[in-house]
Amino acid sequence: xxxxxxxxxxxxxxxxxxxxxxxxxxxxxxxxxxxxxxxxxxxxxxxxxxxxxxxxxxxxxxxxxxxxxxxxxxxxxxxxxxxxxxxxxxxxxxxxxxxxxxxxxxxxxxxxxxxxxxxxxxxxxxxxxxxxxxxxxxxxxxxxxxxxxxxxxxxxxxxxxxxxxxxxxxxxxxxxxxxxxxxxxxxxxxxxxxxxxxxxxxxxxxxxxxxxxxxxxxxxxxxxxxxxxxxxxxxxxxxxxxxxxxxxxxxxxxxxxxxxxxxxxxxxxxxxxxxxxxxxxxxxxxxxxxxxxxxxxxxxxxxxxxxxxxxxxxxxxxxxxxxxxxxxxxxxxxxxxxxxxxxxxxxxxxxxxxxxxxxxxxxxxxxxxxxxxxxxxxxxxxxxxxxxxxxxxxxxxxxxxxxxxxxxxxxxxxxxxxxxxxxxxxxxxxxxxxxxxxxxxxxxxxxxxxxxxxxxxxxxxxxxxxxxxxxxxxxxxxxxxxxxxxxxxxxxxxxxxxxxxxxxxxxxxxxxxxxxxxxxxxxxxxxxxxxxxxxxxxxxxxxxxxxxxxxxxxxxxxxxxxxxxxxxxxxxxxxxxxxxxxxxxxxxxxxxxxxxxxxxxxxxxxxxxxxxxxxxxxxxxxxxxxxxxxxxxxxxxxxxxxxxxxxxxxxxxxxxx
Amino acid sequence: xxxxxxxxxxxxxxxxxxxxxxxxxxxxxxxxxxxxxxxxxxxxxxxxxxxxxxxxxxxxxxxxxxxxxxxxxxxxxxxxxxxxxxxxxxxxxxxxxxxxxxxxxxxxxxxxx
Numbered sequence: 215x216x217x218x219x220x221x222x223x224x225x226x227x228x229x230x231x232x233x234x235x236x237x238x239x240x241x242x243x244x245x246x247x248x249x250x251x252x253x254x255x256x257x258x259x260x261x262x263x264x265x266x267x268x269x270x271x272x273x274x275x276x277x278x279x280x281x282x283x284x285x286x287x288x289x290x291x292x293x294x295x296x297x298x299x300x301x302x303x304x305x306x307x308x309x310x311x312x313x314x315x316x317x318x319x320x321x322x323x324x325x326x327x328x329x330x331x332x333x334x335x336x337x338x339x340x341x342x343x344x345x346x347x348x349x350x351x352x353x354x355x356x357x358x359x360x361x362x363x364x365x366x367x368x369x370x371x372x373x374x375x376x377x378x379x380x381x382x383x384x385x386x387x388x389x390x391x392x393x394x395x396x397x398x399x400x401x402x403x404x405x406x407x408x409x410x411x412x413x414x415x416x417x418x419x420x421x422x423x424x425x426x427x428x429x430x431x432x433x434x435x436x437x438x439x440x441x442x443x444x445x446x447x448x449x450x451x452x453x454x455x456x457x458x459x460x461x462x463x464x465x466x467x468x469x470x471x472x473x474x475x476x477x478x479x480x481x482x483x484x485x486x487x488x489x490x491x492x493x494x495x496x497x498x499x500x501x502x503x504x505x506x507x508x509x510x511x512x513x514x515x516x517x518x519x520x521x522x523x524x525x526x527x528x529x530x531x532x533x534x535x536x537x538x539x540x541x542x543x544x545x546x547x548x549x550x551x552x553x554x555x556x557x558x559x560x561x562x563x564x565x566x567x568x569x570x571x572x573x574x575x576x577x578x579x580x581x582x583x584x585x586x587x588x589x590x591x592x593x594x595x596x597x598x599x600x601x602x603x604x605x606x607x608x609x610x611x612x613x614x615x616x617x618x619x620x621x622x623x624x625x626x627x628x629x630x631x632x633x634x635x636x637x638x639x640x641x642x643x644x645x646x647x648x649x650x651x652x653x654x655x656x657x658x659x660x661x662x663x664x665x666x667x668x669x670x671x672x673x674x675x676x677x678x679x680x681x682x683x684x685x686x687x688x689x690x691x692x693x694x695x696x697x698x699x700x701x702x703x704x705x706x707x708x709x710x711x712x713x714x715x716x717x718x719x720x721x722x723x724x725x726x727x728x729x730x731x732x733x734x735x736x737x738x739x740x741x742x743x744x745x746x747x748x749x750x751x752x753x754x755x756x757x758x759x760x761x762x763x764x765x766x767x768x769x770x771x772x773x774x775x776x777x778x779x780x781x782x783x784x785x786x787x788x789x790x791x792x793x794x795x796x797x798x799x800x801x802x803x804x805x806x807x808x809x810x811x812x813x814x815x816x817x818x819x820x821x822x823x824x825x826x827x828x829x830x831x832x833x834x835x836x837x838x839x840x841x842x843x844x845x846x847x848x849x850x851x852x853x854x855x856x857x858x859x860x861x862x863x864x865x866x867x868x869x870x871x
Numbered sequence: 872x873x874x875x876x877x878x879x880x881x882x883x884x885x886x887x888x889x890x891x892x893x894x895x896x897x898x899x900x901x902x903x904x905x906x907x908x909x910x911x912x913x914x915x916x917x918x919x920x921x922x923x924x925x926x927x928x929x930x931x932x933x934x935x936x937x938x939x940x941x942x943x944x945x946x947x948x949x950x951x952x953x954x955x956x957x958x959x960x961x962x963x964x965x966x967x968x969x970x971x972x973x974x975x976x977x978x979x980x981x982x983x984x
Contacts, residue, residue: 428951452955452958456958456959456962460966486974488974489970489974492970492973492974493970496966496970540958543962543965543966544965544969547969547973553976554976555973555974555976556976556977559972559973559976
């Protein structure tokens, strides 16, 4: 091996670090070769480019988000299993301390920003236009840009593991630890740039869906006739638009500190590290509402459908969604009660934090009352929804315990906190996303996921969840702190940690079962021929599965909440079947490869910033500018689908009357 | 051909004149330049009044953006944007003022002051 290669391999490829890196290199290589070979062998490159990479169709963008979210759940989950393996027994050296730091950092960052965010965006994209009777989102081109920014941000973040080193200052990355002096190397830069790039995409998605819902509802669909999932998207979008800029600023300032030597967050030269903590949580707390509000929307849809009842207290559901989205801005300091901001500050934020529990409680009671005296069908989405209720209630109750500022001095950064936030984020967000995935899967792909395998996964996941996280509450009380690399055998923590690790493995097996379920169902899943497999209530179920690319041949006129259900009750479903004479040319956006190229340019620039290689930075930013200029000069970006094509498509689906 | 039921909202015609954008661009540049000069050149103003002046300049900057580039005074349909403007102002003030409140705790002030 030539010496320059040796130096390169040690510095950037980290080959001296051992088998984990080698294994990842080999796996990445094999998967890449596999993908390239398959695409070439089946002549699918053109198909990939035309149908997926350049698409501006919200349904396809949603499916791509979903695939990414599941892949990232695998990566984050593998990180979690490594962490739990390290903590299974005392004095363990399964991982080195450095690796442990890197893995808990990537676990947290990936699960929040590269798993939960794309998962909610997947559902936004797939469901919202269908539910409000629109043909696409307000800005389809921007939507594609959002996806590719997220995609390349996630790529950049994951690349760090095999090229240059992972970030290791935890997912919050507080300075001064994350400043250059204490954390040299590219890892932290990867964190800053990857989140910055995908964050730009997230802000655009928030704007896009707010505009879509306010401007593009079908005639007659007043706001108070809108399905609750779409309402939850309104609430989440508002929070995204106002919260993400704070994160962008915090990350940009920290990047300036690291790349060009400013002093925003150092004590030297008048900077202040606590300001980063303040800015981070200005975004960080609203962020948890961003991911949980769409999950609340899913539960509302699922409960109403499978209890065969209208949602109980629709207007109070809407009001509590809006209240949560506003109050969520006034609670951020509860993440750093122990900073010492004083009794007045802590009291205010403690009370505000407890207040958030009120609208959330209203929602929980509304779901329970919707189920009350309903004829409940225990399908997979309903199972996850029912499991969510006790899980979230326990998580909420421990949250109120943490919100009591004086008591928080005891719980702060202990395993009690870890158990709490995993319980609300898994019990609230992940359960909701999985329920939503099962619920809308037939609408995306035209078949149901296998019920039996799904039940096995459900029980494994739920049992594993409680076995994993209940011991952690106790461990927190017994003094175990978060981010501990290892612990001595005399602390009395051994049994509980081992139990917790077993629970984590059971959850891992559950994830594998879900993967098996998806693969099995592609071939053997029950086909959805009616377009309404669940006996649904809202407009998306009036369409065939999967929906045609223009969604609605004729835009429906809405006269009621739960429109589709009312029509079915009154035997008027034919009203939503398109009539040949009503079909007009459909105005659609053209596909474009530019969003992909723009994401790629951002990736190049981001990679340049990570290693401060100016040629790459200039090249990447020039690419971004070129894409924007080309878009500004583009006039021919729309087309019309002719009437005859729509008619023949609808006739082929057997819907034309 | 404008089909109202299309996939995209109608763009509402291209009625904006370039002069408005040029005036807006120039005034935002001037406002930025003043702020930078005040901050970079030493001893232009004592710290207290300087903070007030910079805040006022920032507020003017918001007005320029909203009026010249985002056309808040124009538009058709229900005025959703005014609700969101009020919400945005509420959040901006809450975030800015409460950050000052949080960050000016005694231990920290003793260190900087």
